[in-house]
Amino acid sequence: GGDQFLQDFHIPEVLVFPPGTALYQHHLYKNGSLHFMDKSSCLAPYLLRPHVHSTVLDMCAAPGLKTIQLAGIAQSGKVYAVERDAGRFQSLKEMIANSGADNVVTLHSDVTKLNDVEKYNDVEYILLDPTCSGSGMRDRQPRSSVQSSSDKERLYKLQGFQLTLLRFAFTKFPAAKRVVYSTCSLNVEENEEVVQAALNSKHHEFQLVNVSKKLPGWINFGSEDFEFGTKCIYSRPETDFTNGFFVAVFERKKHYSRDDTRSVPENDQDYIEDTNKKAFENGSKYN
Template sequence: MALYTAAASVLAGLERREGALKTLVYKSRFQNIKQLYALVSETLRYSPVLDSIMAGACLLKAEKKLSPHLAKVLVYDLLFGKGLKCGGRWKVLVQKHRARLQAELARLKVRKKVSCNEDLLAPTESGNKASQVPRYVRVNTLKTCMDDVVDYFKRQGYSYLGRASRMEELSSLSGKQFFLDPHLPELLVFPSQTDFHENRLYITGHIILQDKASCLPAFLLSPPLGSQVIDACAAPGNKTSHLAAILKNKGQIFAFDLDPKRLATMSTMLVRAGVTCCELASEDFLAVDPTDPKFSNVSYILLDPSCSGSGMVNRQAGESTPSMERLRALAAFQRKALGHALRFPALRRLVYSTCSVEKEENEAVVWDVLQEHGPVFRLVNVLPSWPHRGLATFPGAECCLRACPTATLTNGFFVAVLERQLEHNGQGSCSAPPIKAEVDGGEGRGPCATRKKRRKKGPCVQ
């Protein structure tokens, strides 16, 4: 029974965006990692097929004690796997419905005009996309430094190729080669299949396994030392630990998440990463009062709200495109969260990001909120050399960043940076100090190294 409950827990973690598949499998502490990984991977691969079969057999209506994730794992092993060799009382529950489940599988094959199980799987590019994305390793500067990590990997037999001069070089990596990323100064890049989950540096928190696109929000927020920062939807915590590293633990991060289980996992990760400047709260960010004196000095906010996750190349293989109904519901929440964040009186800079590729959750949300807050906040044109920009759905949308496997060799992602205009501080005067616009990040410097002129008109600071 432990195998199936562990697999169901990993599936639930993926749905809650608590981490990548391998990360969650290793965190499960299940004894046979390979067995668990194989079961979850194959269940994900057959996920749309299993949904159809379970719906047709009315399994969840008949067995209300079964969670959807546990049911999916059990039905996979019954119909496509090893035939429920374990499972205890859950096995007994599902076995009662074997005939109906098998009949639904047979009917599905007839409808699809196929004869074997593999032919039920819809063609997908997710596997190809995942293979295009390298393994990114963020050096955790709270516990170590870049030179020491590079030397460590050299001693492990890896060949260090220096800083990549262009993004295309990253796709040529093979074997035990690695680059320093061309954009982010603390990010190393390895071939896509490189696995560090059992590496000593990962276990001790000296390195963080984090996709490059996911590193962009904290990098572009770039709060100065001593800043007070809000991470509005913080779990599972990789971005929070990145913010702490940028602050060098000299400042304060208020991290909010409504799910106490996600926060508990996050707390463990932050301790391992050496984060000491973070205050966790199991609280809905929308319920936080921007006028609370506790947050009167919060000047930087990172908002990475719940989204469809449509940009994650290795998330729930075969998952269908989110419905328009779901996108509208998510976008309504995202607009509300972004508008709420912009009401903090001392706010000077905010990063809004999603791991979605849907314009309804990205450009449309930013544009709608700018209509209300545009006189006070404007977009910043970040990383001008970044090849993939926001969709041209409104004037200045090119200031935003997009990411995808083909253009940037990352997961699908969206980032927008908003800054308070100089003439608007919390009291409507112009006493706020100048804010620097983003330029390309070079080695040994942050992303706010050079001051640029601002256009007087339009939503975008050039």
């Protein structure tokens, strides 16, 4: 009797329960102390893998499930969880409180406008899981392969926002060793194109890490249209039985002085303008 469960093949600390698990009726689930996560959402914190006692920044933290996972991995370390939207910030605070994670500091702010950003110079690990189109979510309607100009315009606005945050992560935290970028999107515009533009940016010391070496047996990778594509991973509903997700892992090539004043370029969207034009000209489709 009772539920049967498996230990996940790729993420050892993840336990896999059947969809109809009786745990949904457990009082700890009902009062918000216990949460279930899609495996795809567990990938980014697992691959960020902060050391015990380290300092972590979750740049776009709400609703907070990944934050809680990071808090567990960091143990006695500290996790800064930032959220700019007031309603989502309240939900984040409630989820953190219910989880019992006492090593999380919640901050209601746009992460690029944190007061005295120098206070966070000790941040070593950064998770960036920004607002995206959500095209990988299984409860969303499938998108047509033919997109309207308004759809493309929205994608490129999201792309500019995502790139701004990734460049901010690269340049504003001098102790950062590893940055993980993830989305619940299957669109190259929000994934590989953002990674490419970030890598091509000036004034940063980060390189892309081959994620396949960290997830033996993984089968879905980034587009081979990009030189670095196979270093990134996707989870896909049709083969991984999860939501669609994209993850890229960056690590610092070498440390530089904490007094370094290198800044984020002011106009990120200009940097990827040529890529966007080519996408329109070639009739680029969502993958």
